[in-house]
Amino acid sequence: MNIPIKRSVGLAIAGIAAVGIIYACAGQRTATTNLVTGDAASKVYVAPGSYDEFYAFMSGGYSGQVSVYGLPSGRLLKLIPVFSQFAEDAYGYDAETKPLLETTYGFVPWDDSHHPELSMTDGVPDGRWLFINANNTPRIARIDLTRFETDEIIQIPNSAGGHASPFTTPDTKYVVSATRFSVPIPNTDVAIDTYKKNFKGTLSFITADQPGKMDIAFQILMPGYNYDLGHAGKGPSDGWFFFTSYNSEQANAKLEENASQNDKDYIAAVNYKRAEECIAQGVAKPQAAEYVHNYFDPSSRTAKSEKKTSVKVINPTDCAGVVYYLPTPKSPHGVDVDPTGEYIVAGGKLATVIPVHSFTKLQKAIADKAFDKTVDGIPVLKYDAVMAGEVQKPGLGPLHTEFDGKGYAYTSMFISSEVVKWKLGTWEVVDRIPTYYSIGHLMIPGGDSKKPWGKYLVAMNKITKDRYLPTGPEMAQSAQLIDISGDKMKLLLDFPTIGEPHYAQAIPASVIKDKQVKFHKLAESTNPWVTKAEADGGITRTGKKVDIKMIAIRSHFAPDNFEGVQVGDTVNFHVTNIEQDWDILHGFAVLGANTSELILQPGETRTLTWIPKGPGIYPFYCTDFCSALHQEMQGYIRVSPAGSATKLMANVSKKTQAQLAEANKEK
């Protein structure tokens, strides 16, 4: 049969529609009737062997990771482990990557990742790196997009909850982090009800444009509110950063009610160029604060953790003009700057309007000193003096806004569960589309940058209910792809997502797809335990520590038999995948190990640490189906009782055997 693709897709749609009608008639699904119109299927169909147009990077929320999807197909391409251990590839389990999850609280195996941000050049995503924040134990990670791997994590001191993070300046000089939970700074043992007196917030600026050198440039000490989200200015507002805050009531209990009293909270407008001036003038005081900086060196493929002890803190009372407050209704959540850099849109989650501030008016209000009052040295500008307009009756629960670069803004409405499209400048609502259900963030590729690629919009929803086949009480989260290329928004696709995506970013595939590393050059490896050739493996003992160096190649390990290990030893298997070809991975696991397997990329060395519990023979094997003889890729290690006379042995080359015999003789 030779049915043209278009026709068969059409038939499929007709079939789906028919099934939908049957369901609707049967009264099984009432919430969602005929949603998809026209040729949605062909718009999201990416033929086998073809590529998606965009990479989308979605935060993993409480999975702590980043998931990478292709758009418009909604196909999952990869999970990038960032803040949570990932047994699938040993991230956070093996000696090489464990230091990445070190903090001043010790090893933290999990976090809550919220907001991915692509690095930018001149306000446009450039595809070098992706940053993402840890919300619970405040940290920021940098992911390298030539390898899709976490390379660097910095902890944020003087912060208890890193939600407004890691939004990026147009030149990626800084990424930011603001405290969601105010606490005493430095953190001390005080009565909780002394909140108003003792609790403070901080806005941190972290240098981000050099791999391996992320550091806290400075922090601004702020009144003890909850700082929620942020975005950098651009164009005329370049040099400024905007952060929303709520709980200006400074409640310390039952915030649901007590922090929803004031008509308006604030957007903090930070002039970070002014902050740099104050630092140059020596205004910022170095303050003792412990935090760690973890870096995964790409040449040794090994992470190191270093502790830092001091941070520069600016008090706004000592640096006039560094921060202004813009009154904003009501408990604002998102703050988003339009592509021209003129409009600052707030998502007042309890507000009945979407307020938009004007950067031009903000500058004039500052010049005119149009202040209502001053809070802890921070002037509060008059709302009417900075407001550009309000979008009337947008819906309920506005949260976040993205832009299409054609003069329109799209705001997510959590409570009324919809996306609302409105026009910048006239503030009129021009279209709305329902989402399923309760949308949180929304994302347009480049939609928070100077140059959005305004073709698609992804809605990331908080509630899934009946969107997919049910899978018990807990289900995947739900995302929706919406076509925004025309006047009317059109729903194209539902797809399930990992963890709970908050924000996401996307970039045309062409920007990064040809920069991908295919293997690590073995000759250039600086890993201290690398084994570069089959004959170079072996076994050595240092007290109760046994180090095994071995290689993996299709389809064997070398050496693959070891003896002389005793109960009470700690055995480190340093396995090097000496393949030099794309996508030829090997794995390594040993019976009874209290840790994850290893997955070895071509040319890399990783270490599995094993403490054998009793005498016997333990097999190990390759866990990644690498080749036709994968099932033969195995070996044995013999464990003898403590104090046994069994000699150290590895079935290696004659030369290495001679060296081993010599070492055994000396004992």
Added chain:
Amino acid sequence: MSRLPRVLLALASGLLLLALPLPLWRVNLVAPQYPEGLGMVIDAHTVRGATENDLGNINKLNHYIGMKAIDPAAIPELRVMPWVIVGLAVFAAGVALAGKRTPTLVWLASFAALGAVGMWDFWKWEYTYGHDLDLAHAIIKVPGMTYQPPLIGSKQLLNFTATSWPASGTFVLALAFVLGVCALVVTRPTRRVTAGEPARATRAARMVAA
């Protein structure tokens, strides 16, 4: 000998030297799991992978069928071949200077003979690698199967399609040979010019020049 054949022979000599650093032959291997392919390039002086690790990866795969590792150091002809080409170039230059028909013929004959020997030798190495298998240690043994890639064209070897084709260097060498043949054609055998004949000779020369 007139000027034209000398120029042609001098050009042929230059082309021979030009071919020296160019790849002579290319063998491509494509399989379901190698859509991007693996490639092997034969230069006058060595055998190498088309990309950095191709030869190593081909050898890794070949160990399954018991094929010896392809090692340029184990092929002595690769150390002779550049000198053969240089020799032919010097010879061509000499013939151009001499400007005689017989030396041109001798040069062409040696070029053809050496070319034929080279091709035979290449085929012989392919035969040796494809047949001389270490069956005691081979992992994949298919009864009756050998793995000789074709000299020219395509052939299925288990999951790989091997395609072998001359590369730029060989085309340059062939062009040098063709120029030599042209030089021979335009060089009339030396004989006494008799009355009535000059017109024909001049016409022939004019035709070639055109």
